Amino acid sequence: MDPEERFHEIIAADEKVEPGDWMPEGYRQTLIRQIAQHAHSEVIGMQPEGNWITRAPTLKRKAILMAKVQDEAGHGLYLYSAAETLGVSRDELVRLLHEGRQKYSSIFNYPTLTWADIGAIGWLVDGAAITNQVALTRTSYGPYSRAMVRICKEESFHQRQGYEIMMVLARGSEEQRAMAQDALDRFWWPSLMMFGPHDSESTHSDQSMRWKIKPVSNDDLRQQFVDATVPQAEYLGLTIPDPDLRWNAERGHYDFGEIDWDEFWRVVKGHGPMNRERMAHKIEAWENGAWVREAAVAHAVKRSAARSA
Amino acid sequence: MSYSVPKIAGEQDTIVGRSEDHLWSRWEVFVRPRGGVTHVYSESVHAPDAETALLNARDTYLRRVEGVSLWVIPEGAISRWDEHQELPRSAAGQDASPRPLWEAFIRHRRGAQFLHAGSIVAVDARDAIARARDAFLTKTDGVAIWVAPSASIVAADPAEAEMLFEPFADKGYRQATYYDIPEEVGYM
Numbered sequence: 001m002d003p004e005e006r007f008h009e010i011i012a013a014d015e016k017v018e019p020g021d022w023m024p025e026g027y028r029q030t031l032i033r034q035i036a037q038h039a040h041s042e043v044i045g046m047q048p049e050g051n052w053i054t055r056a057p058t059l060k061r062k063a064i065l066m067a068k069v070q071d072e073a074g075h076g077l078y079l080y081s082a083a084e085t086l087g088v089s090r091d092e093l094v095r096l097l098h099e100g101r102q103k104y105s106s107i108f109n110y111p112t113l114t115w116a117d118i119g120a121i122g123w124l125v126d127g128a129a130i131t132n133q134v135a136l137t138r139t140s141y142g143p144y145s146r147a148m149v150r151i152c153k154e155e156s157f158h159q160r161q162g163y164e165i166m167m168v169l170a171r172g173s174e175e176q177r178a179m180a181q182d183a184l185d186r187f188w189w190p191s192l193m194m195f196g197p198h199d200s201e202s203t204h205s206d207q208s209m210r211w212k213i214k215p216v217s218n219d220d221l222r223q224q225f226v227d228a229t230v231p232q233a234e235y236l237g238l239t240i241p242d243p244d245l246r247w248n249a250e251r252g253h254y255d256f257g258e259i260d261w262d263e264f265w266r267v268v269k270g271h272g273p274m275n276r277e278r279m280a281h282k283i284e285a286w287e288n289g290a291w292v293r294e295a296a297v298a299h300a301v302k303r304s305a306a307r308s309a
Numbered sequence: 310m311s312y313s314v315p316k317i318a319g320e321q322d323t324i325v326g327r328s329e330d331h332l333w334s335r336w337e338v339f340v341r342p343r344g345g346v347t348h349v350y351s352e353s354v355h356a357p358d359a360e361t362a363l364l365n366a367r368d369t370y371l372r373r374v375e376g377v378s379l380w381v382i383p384e385g386a387i388s389r390w391d392e393h394q395e396l397p398r399s400a401a402g403q404d405a406s407p408r409p410l411w412e413a414f415i416r417h418r419r420g421a422q423f424l425h426a427g428s429i430v431a432v433d434a435r436d437a438i439a440r441a442r443d444a445f446l447t448k449t450d451g452v453a454i455w456v457a458p459s460a461s462i463v464a465a466d467p468a469e470a471e472m473l474f475e476p477f478a479d480k481g482y483r484q485a486t487y488y489d490i491p492e493e494v495g496y497m
Contacts, residue, residue: 003393016420020391020453032325037314064482070372077369081352084335090355092328101323103314127497142420143352154373156485159497164488197315232494269317293332293357300358 011212016142019085027211031141032086033102034213039079040097040104044278046072048112049121057115064161065118071158075151082143098283106264107194109272116169116176116183122162124184124191124229130155131225132195140212163232170236177237184233185241192256193264195222226254331355336362337387338370339414339425341378348380350414350423356381359463367465367473373483376474379465386461388434391453396442397435406432410459413441416452423455431456 001009003022010017017023046069053069056062080090096102107125112118130152137148169180196202196218208214216224226245233240244257266272316322333355339348351370356362362381371379390396408430414423426445431437437456446454465473481487490497 006393010419018391018416018419018453020389020393022393029322029324033322036325060482063480067372067480067483070368074369074372077354078352081354084353087327087329088325089328089330091330091332092325096323096325105314145420146422147352156497157483157487160485160488160490161482163490163494163497167490202315228495232497235491235494265317268314296357296361297332300361303358 011140014140014212016145017140018142026207027213028086030208030211030213031144032083032088034208035079035083035086035144035147036088036093036096036102037104039076039083039093040102041108042072042076042079044104044108044282047278047281048108048110048274049118051112052115052118055115056118061165068122068158068161071154075154078147078150079144082141082147085143094286098279098286100279103268104278105194106267106272107190108278109267109274110186110190111274113186114179114183116165116179117187119162119165119169119180120183120187122158122160123166123232124162124187125194126155126158126162127229128191128194128225130159131221131228135216135221136214138212138215144213166236166238170238180236181238184238188241189259189263190267192222192226192259193267195219195225197261197264223253226256230254333357335384336366336381337384338362338366339380339382340366340370340376342375343377345377348378348425353384354381359383363463363465363473371474371477373477377470378467379473381463382457382461387455387457388438389453389455390438397439399439399443400432400436408432411437411441411456412459412462413437413445414455414457415441415445416454419452423453428459429456 004024007017007022007024007027010021017027049065049069049072053062053065056065080093083093084090093102097104107128112121133148133152133155137145137152139145139148166180166183169176199205199217199219202218205214205217209217230240230245242257244255246255248255267275270276334357335353335355336359337353338351340351341348351366354362354365354369356365359381363379366379366381367376370376411429411431411434413426413429415426416423426441429437429440429444431440434456438454441454441456477483
């Protein structure tokens with residue numbers, strides 16, 4: 001069978017495309033773009049949380065946060081590994097990120113000002129990510145889908161530890177409750193922005209959905225997230241900062257207000273509160289680690305020469 | 310975390326060509342899960358040598374208690390066959406050259422991971438693929454086969470299993486069930 005025909009047959013049958021298969025160049029480019037952004041986001045996402053490791057309130061919280069940040073690094077590596085099956089090297093992807101030619105999620109361009117932000121990130125940011133990633137387990141590219149399955153298994157821990165932090169603060173002193181509310185106030189809208197522009201505005205969505213790379217649309221995922229999260233905020237006794245938020249019995253969903261799209265685009269264009277710091281820190285860490293990467297290679301070469309001598 | 314970052318008006322997509330430049334080489338990772346009967350392909354890691362590859366594989370793919378055995382294979386040692394290629398013929402009985410041992414890995418259907426199927430003797434990689442097809446597949450199943458010389462596999466030392474796999478056993482906080490979340494807030 002003609003390989004192009006075979007590709008369309010695989011997509012139509014909801015089967016997975018695997019690395020050896022013929023695929024349209026656009027399919028490959030879309031996947032590389034999406035998987036790389038996803039990988040970069042995991043890696044950059046270590047920064048806002050890493051910011052609180054030394055200041056976690058207890059030893060237990062510190063151990064949990066370290067485990068979580070280590071998971072983010074692992075998730076980044078799963079995804080770089082999936083991207084590499086498309087014939088691009090991890091080193092090249094890192095280079096593209098550092099040159100500003102590939103992006104990472106805007107959510108990590110917001111600062112983590114208090115301990116409650118670590119709770120809000122786990123609950124809301126990881127909650128939004130899970131909503132997206134559960135859908136992506138059905139993506140048409142095999143290695144990406146398998147990376148999503150692996151990640152989803154681990155994300156549940158992330159969200160639950162975050163929500164538990166929020167529960168403790170919400171039941172705590174007045175100051176602690178205020179801190180939890182403040183974190184929700186600051187992270188709510190950026191979390192909704194994680195799902196991207198409205199479907200009507202999203203340039204990448206149509207072709208991605210035809211190729212079944214992206215199985216559920218931005219707006220549908222955002223609605224799913226809002227519906228799941230509102231009762232969780234109510235349980236905490238916290239108020240979601242949206243005066244237009246209300247249950248719509250007719251639709252069977254929550255209605256919610258409009259995102260500040262000016263802010264959304266400002267951050268995407270590099271003018272968020274932390275864009276510059278995040279990239280500067282990432283590049284600095286990469287450059288400071290160069291001697292370690294090179295020394296490890298030199299050591300390996302020397303030892304293998306000694307063995308064969 | 311995930312989502313795609315949208316394009317800014319007028320922004321061109323970065324077109325990504327093919328690249329294989331690695332400071333650290335690539336190793337394919339196989340894990341036998343606790344209670345599992347065989348090694349399952351777990352994607353790849355980069356490392357300067359086999360020893361580091363094992364450690365990186367442990368840190369990347371075994372952060373929770375789920376593995377009892379770990380293999381890494383240098384990417385270049387694996388020969389790959391899939392449905393788009395003609396199946397090589399077995400070199401059976403052609404000569405008396407020495408026949409090394411090969412390990413065969415099979416993807417039984419699209420979407421599934423490669424599983425270690427077993428060992429075979431074969432004169433070369435093509436012969437190993439043909440023999441693996443005969444030995445481990447029925448007519449209808451199997452969409453891809455990998456073979457690697459058994460000697461190319463680096464396995465974690467069983468004597469070090471405790472050091473490699475056990476430290477995660479007492480880190481219950483890595484599991485979702487560690488956190489008491491009330492049912493009324495919904496599945497999380």
